[in-house]
Amino acid sequence: MNRVLVLRILGILLAFLAAVLLAPIPFSLYFADGAWPSFLLSSLICAALGGVLILKCRSPREMAVRDGFAVVTFGWTAFALFGALPYLLSGSIPSVLDALFETMSGFTTTGATILPDIEALAPSILFWRALTQWLGGMGFIVLSLAILPMLGVGGMQMFKAEMPGPTADRLKPRIQDTAKLLWGVYVLLTSAQTLLLMLGGLSFFDALCHAFTTLASGGFSPKNASVGAYDSAYVDWVIILFMFLAAVNFALHYQVLRGRGREMWRNEEFRVFLGLTLVIIVLVMWANQGAVYTSLSDNLRYSTFQVVSIFSTTGYATADYGMWPAMSQYLLFLAMLVGGCAASTAGGMKVARLLLLIKHAQVQIYRLIHPRAVRLVKLGDVPVDREIMQSILGFFALWMAIFMVATILMASTGLDMVSAAGSVVATLAVIGPGFGSVGPMENYAHILPFGKSVLVVCMLLGRLELFTVLVLFFPTFWRK
Amino acid sequence: MNRVLVLRILGILLAFLAAVLLAPIPFSLYFADGAWPSFLLSSLICAALGGVLILKCRSPREMAVRDGFAVVTFGWTAFALFGALPYLLSGSIPSVLDALFETMSGFTTTGATILPDIEALAPSILFWRALTQWLGGMGFIVLSLAILPMLGVGGMQMFKAEMPGPTADRLKPRIQDTAKLLWGVYVLLTSAQTLLLMLGGLSFFDALCHAFTTLASGGFSPKNASVGAYDSAYVDWVIILFMFLAAVNFALHYQVLRGRGREMWRNEEFRVFLGLTLVIIVLVMWANQGAVYTSLSDNLRYSTFQVVSIFSTTGYATADYGMWPAMSQYLLFLAMLVGGCAASTAGGMKVARLLLLIKHAQVQIYRLIHPRAVRLVKLGDVPVDREIMQSILGFFALWMAIFMVATILMASTGLDMVSAAGSVVATLAVIGPGFGSVGPMENYAHILPFGKSVLVVCMLLGRLELFTVLVLFFPTFWRK
Ligand SMILES: [K+]
Ligand SMILES: [K+]
Known part of the structure; x- marks a missing residue:
């Protein structure tokens, strides 16, 4: 590893922060x-440290x-570490671990909170809380469309196919081009949602915070009762x-946005995501009707909200699904595991991976019946490479x-x-x-410090698609 | 598929039954x-039906x-269907579904029971209940060492390596040879345990029933309080x-038994199974000490019994682990998923598969760091084929x-x-x-008929390593 260059880039990132x-x-x-x-003090600390790193670390080599x-x-x-400074310096969150938990939950777009009373915080702190998610979401899209495929992590190579742009081997040009295009889409959608929410009577502040945390699939709301x-x-x-x-x-x-609307419909992962969403909504409504909601329109509204909130791994709430029948809760659990589509801001394992796992199992069964037949797993029309x-x-x-x-550790x-399994899936699937x-x-708030630490690691592992973090724990990674 | 030949073999199996x-x-x-x-009437019914199938179905073709x-x-x-006859005819279990559940639980060596009062049954019925497990266990060993590897199911090809005998392509000679050798080992171990239990004061009947259901990793006890x-x-x-x-x-x-004791120690799966058993015992004891048991010797005895009972997928009880701390329960849950070694009577996913999954993940991570390196997954010294x-x-x-x-279905x-997840893991991992x-x-007993049916299917799927059952649901299987 090129430590000097890595430190330099961390310096640039701190300057951005x-x-x-x-x-x-x-x-x-x-x-x-x-x-x-x-905020001013936090900014100065980051600027100072970032400046030192940028000035001191110069590497002639490419990344x-x-x-x-x-x-x-x-x-x-x-x-996550330096983004926690405003919470600590303003006294909003006095404990270092709690502040780190909240910031990691922000930048990973998890949305798990240690705050029992959100509305007690200063508006600018709440804005920062929402902003960490918005930045984290943008970071993750670029990560999953431009960086992870190049690193070869978790088969993400599969899901960048639709993206135009140069395909050079080095990271830099592609990241910059991709980032610019997607930043535009992200800002556009955020603006649209802010506007629509303001039309619904929300203040600019509330609308913006919710748009930030919706587009990031984050789920931090400035309200104690969330969207409810x-x-x-x-x-x-x-x-x-x-x-x-x-x-x-x-x-x-x-x-x-470029006028090629048909591309979306032709995308197999999108179709499966849409179909699965509808199926899970219907099943949850079936389980909830009578047991939770007597009116069908209430059932439709609240069940749909919760299913989409969970399946997209956002995590807003308008209903306490903890009181729903076990069947509804397990359907939500399944949605948590699956998560949204690849190269979105959603977490979980991603619909495309689920789809490929099912197809792989199908091919396995087919090959038992026809041992000599050759049949490849395909996504859309594209055959999936064995390595992927x-x-x-x-x-x-x-x-x-x-x-x-992690569940055993939480139970300990x-x-x-x-709650042990629930806290792990909630963080690992962000x-x-x-x-x-x-x-x-x-x-x-009630989780013990050891448990909070485990969950902080789960958030990071989950958001960075496991491998990106795990490689660092292999001694061979650190050898020249 | 050669329907005539399959019916003929079913006839032979019924005659054996x-x-x-x-x-x-x-x-x-x-x-x-x-x-x-x-029993006499059940036997006559099976003999009659078996006889008809053997006489009417003759196929000149090899299997x-x-x-x-x-x-x-x-x-x-x-x-499972015809073995339920004694329960029904004797009136021990009046409901057809319940009798099927109990018999499927027997022949799959699951050991889940719908009987609230086991000791109320006639001794000969209890003997039959234990015998179904003993036969099921023997059947499964032959299945996993001789039949599944040939069918190519779930990588079972890996685990037959240690077995001597001819390796002809056709099923018959290998099955018979393997069956004879293993039948001997199985009978020997069963006899030894029966003797040792009788030395401990158990009646011949109790000792034999427990030896039958221990060697089968079955867990049906003729006592309401199980081994307790x-x-x-x-x-x-x-x-x-x-x-x-x-x-x-x-x-x-x-x-x-052939004097090659070192082979056991050289077997990587065995070493990992032994090591994991010890680790889980220690962790469960750590969680239980103070919380459940005050005396260390009680803790050792009861925790060890429960861990080995669950990890071997037997399912006997001397303690109510449902009252243990969540950490102990999750450790048992993990042991359930893993199960014992391949080609034993245990269920679950098998230690060897877990081991290979972990090694596969390691290789994946290694390849991220060294993209051009070639590194194979190995079990012991044997490289694992890509297909496997x-x-x-x-x-x-x-x-x-x-x-x-299945968990969602049970929750429904x-x-x-x-309980929903608990009932599924208990049956799918037998x-x-x-x-x-x-x-x-x-x-x-309290599970609704639909739930019992789901669990009956789970037992069959779990015992037959999923694929063996699932292929039958593919239309292509039935085509000529
Ligand atoms: K979230
Ligand atoms: K069992």
Whole structure:
């Protein structure tokens, strides 16, 4: 690994963080919440450290693929560490671990919170909380469409096909081009949602915070009661639409904006995601009708909201699904595992991987019946390379193994069975709310420090598609 | 598929069943429990139907590999159907579905019971119940060492390596040779355990029933309180030893009996199984100490018994692990998923597959760091063929998918979250007792008919390594 170059890039990232830490200051001044000095000081600390790194670390060499792992993992970690400064300096979150948890939950777009009373915080702090998610979401799209495919992580090579642009071997040109295009799509969708929410009666501040955390599939709401606080069917449906869109491959959005709407429909992952969403909504409504909701229209509205919120791994709530029948909760659990589409801001394992796992199993069965037949797994019309299939299968096995081990660790802190598994799936799949004592109407304040640390690692592992983080734990990674 | 030949073999299997249905009659006469006419009548029915099939169905063709799937799946199903006759005819279990559940639970060596009061049954019926497991266990060893590898199911080709004997392409000679050798090992171990249990004060009847259901990793006990009824440390430790042995590859036992004891230690799967057993025992003891047991010796005895009972997928109980801390329960849950060694009578996914999944993930990570390096997954010194690795990965993905879908189905019958997942893992991994309302001190009587049907299918799927059953649902299987 080229340590000097990695440190230099971390310096650049810190300088960028220093700049965005200034963004909440206008809100602080407007609302006169007195939190602006914390942001200024945080920004200065990041600028100073970033400046030192940029000046001191100069490397003549180009960035190698292997350095990418270190940059991504340490970059996200640095953002979580230094992004926590405003919480600490303003006294909004006094504990360092809690502040780190909240910031990691932000930049990974998880949305799990340790705050029992969100509305007690200064508006500019709430804006920062939403902004961490928005930045994290943008970061993840670029990561999954431009960086991970190049690193060869978890079969992500499969899902960049739709993206135009140069395909040079080096990271730089492609990242910059891709980032610019997608940044445009992301900003456009965020603006549209902000506008539509304002038409529904939300203040600019509320609308913007919700648009930030919807497009990021984040789920941090500035309200204690989440989206339920507005008690508006219009707001619910607008957010349902944008939660769904945020969980769709952003390369497809780009195609649609270029007038190639048919590309979206031709995309197999999108069709399966849409179909699965509808099926799960119907099944949840079937289980909830009578048991939770007597009116069909209430059932439609609240069940749809919760299914889309969970399937897109956003994590907003308008209902306490912890009180729903076990069948509904397991359907939501399944949706959590699957997550949205690849190259969206959603977490989980991604619909495309699920689809390929099912097709792989089908091919396996077919080959038992016809041992001499050759049949390839395909996504759309594209045959899936053996290597890619292997890494997707490896990803799935590793995901399950980490899920199991982390659940045992969480249970060791004294959580009950449902809450232990619920907290792990909620963080590893970057959902936010889980089941049991970390359900949609609860928070993570009561988790013991060891448990919070485990969940912080789960968020990072989940958001960076496991492998990006795990390679760093192999001694061979550090050898020249 | 060669339907005539498959029907003929089913006829032979029914004739065999007719013979073994006579075995409980001496016990019935000895205990004068009056159940012998049910066995005689059941035997006659099987003999008649079997005879007709043997006489009417004659095929000049040899058995093809594809026919093997149908023989295995329909054979096991026929045993479960016709083996239920004594329960029904004697009135011990009046409901057809319940009798089928109990018999399927027997022949698949699951050990889940719908009987709230086991001791109320006639001794000869209890003997039959234990015998179904013993036969099922023997059947499964032959299946996994001789038949599944030939069918190419779930990478089972990997685990037959240690077995001597001809390697002809056709099923017949190999099955017969393998069966004879293993039958000897199985009978020997069963006799040894029966003797040791009788030395501990058990009656011949109790000792034999427990030896039958231990060696089969079955777990049907003729006592309501399972092995806990004897309240004897000696009995507990004897059963712990034989539960462990039953979960070890029987080809290794054969080698040990031939004086090649080193083969067992050289076997990587065995070493990992032993190591994992010890690690899980220590972790469970750590969680249970103070919380469940105050004395270390009690903790050692009961925790070890339960861990080995669950890890070997036997399912006997001397303690209500449903009252243990969530961490202990999740460790048992993990042990359930993994199961014992391949080619033993244990269920679950098998230690060897887990081991290969972990090695596969390691290789994946290694290849991210060294993209041009070639590194193969190995078990012991043997490199694992790509195709076999693919089918093991496919097996794992399919196992998880079936687990998820079946859990949702069980939740739809109104079970709580823990019981829904608990009942599925208990049957799919052929354990017997699960979690929640199907825990070790409970039974399956309260499950609704739809739920019982789902679990019957799970037992069959789990015991026959998924693929053997699933191929029959592919239309292409039935085409000429
Ligand atoms: K989220
Ligand atoms: K069992």
